[in-house]
Amino acid sequence: MRLSNLALEELAEAVERGWGERDSRVAMLLQEERAGVEIKVSPDRIQDVLRQDG
Numbered sequence: 001m002r003l004s005n006l007a008l009e010e011l012a013e014a015v016e017r018g019w020g021e022r023d024s025r026v027a028m029l030l031q032e033e034r035a036g037v038e039i040k041v042s043p044d045r046i047q048d049v050l051r052q053d054g
Helices: 002-016 026-035 043-053
Strands: none
């Protein structure tokens, strides 16, 4: 239950920020903001991984 409560708090914060229409990555965005970092992956790298999986 603790983990589900934490997930609910994260999603509630995202909704309060007006991010209700975004997808499930809002939890990661919140963590990036708190840590003061930005995680980026190039679209080309994403496509490479998708091709390997597909």
